[in-house]
Amino acid sequence: MVRFDDVGLRYGSGPAPEVLRDVSFALPQGSFHWLLGPSGAGKSSILGLMHLALRPSRGEVEVLGQPLTRLRRGALPGLRRRIGVVYQDFRLLPHLTVFDNVALPMRIAGRAEAQLRADVAEMLRWTGLDGKAGALPATLSGGEQQRVALARAVVTRPALLVADEPTGNLDGAQARRVLALLREMHRLGTTVVVATHAEGLVAEHPAPALRMSEGRLVAHG
């Protein structure tokens, strides 16, 4: 499902130091993994490689069975549509309503308007936002915005869901609610990877973890 083989990553083309070094692991299909480590350990870089926002400087990354180094650029959009991403800062489009934010991946995938309405409505119900369809993101609380971001990430039923500090900006109750939704996606068969600082949350929901430190994978299991 997801495989990193001796992966190195450096930003830019100069002699900058690698932010990831010799990272190797494999995540089976349908698994749930925590991605742990302090700030700057390389968690976001790992997630960026997983959702194809980055390409490795060396080594091989395989996502959904596709080796990235051998994939043409033109083939990447199709692969990206099978991956859902939840960002710590939500990244909702402020001029779009909740409905349109959630519908965005389906419209990008070319789904007909008549078909996507029911799916988006179901997603809004699932995330407890069914009364907020016409609201703009600026009128929502942080927890509601993160649930919109989650609904948007999963509305296309992705095979892989990556979440970067999805509870970082939320209070305890909101964080638990978002995490419950992520666990629910895992139960439905999606491979889920969640990067977090929140050790307490990890303790409440034990699962295999990838632990990063200074760009290296220091523990897996």
Add this chain to the structure above:
Amino acid sequence: MARPPRVRRSRGRDPLGLRRALSDRLLPALVAAMALLAALALAGAQGAAELTARWETGAAAAVTVQLPPGAASGGRLERALAALEALPEVAGARLMSEARMQALLRPWLGEAPAVALPLVIELRLAELPASPEALAEQIAAAVPGGVVESHGVWVARLVALARSLQAVALAALVLVAGIAAAVVAVAVRAGIAARRAAIALLHDMGATDADIAGRFAGRAGLLVGTGALLGTLLAAPVLAGFADLAAPLLGRVPAGSLAGLPWESVPWGALALLPLLGAALGWLTAQATVRRWLRRLP
């Protein structure tokens, strides 16, 4: 199953917010001004072409030599033709036919002129002379008793001038198109800068370069096409006014009033193409600008 809620999603088809990022005021206004200039250049090129065509008829025989009616006898005409063709400045010399002569004089002398007509030799020159007067003296010396008319040399110079004007007008048209493309590129780059985060988000969700570039190109094409249409509409009365001013040069009578302007002289066909060409220019420029920028994304 409950019916999905009906919600307002008027901006759902504009996820990049391009209606704000690519303003519908500044870009169309700039393009309208450029379309006006393009229309003027286009009309200038067409007007110069018309003048060229009209004057070329007069310049066909740049120099003529008239001989008295009796010169055909005694071999004088043949000697004159031979002497003229021997001049290096003359590419060809031929006697104007009687039928053509009568056709030229018909407006003044009627169908069957009662007077004896002179013999007219038309000269085709190898190149336009630097001094028509010196050439006229040279020809007069070669054909004693002949009357030389070299006004056609000046007409030919006017033709050359009109051709130059036509070339300058077309160059101005190309320049205006280039500036319009540059203005669109700058506007699109500003739009990209304003929507960088949204573009990156769509890219992460699997939007193709064609999809993202197509959204910019559609908006730019619409704005540029609208601006070009406005500029073209503004240009039409201006061009009709210019056509009226130029009427005497084309053998017409100026109208002098708005109602009587020669609207038929406005190049409507070419003007109708301007908004379409403008929209195409905007679309293509936006496509190229956005696709080039997107290449930096993985």
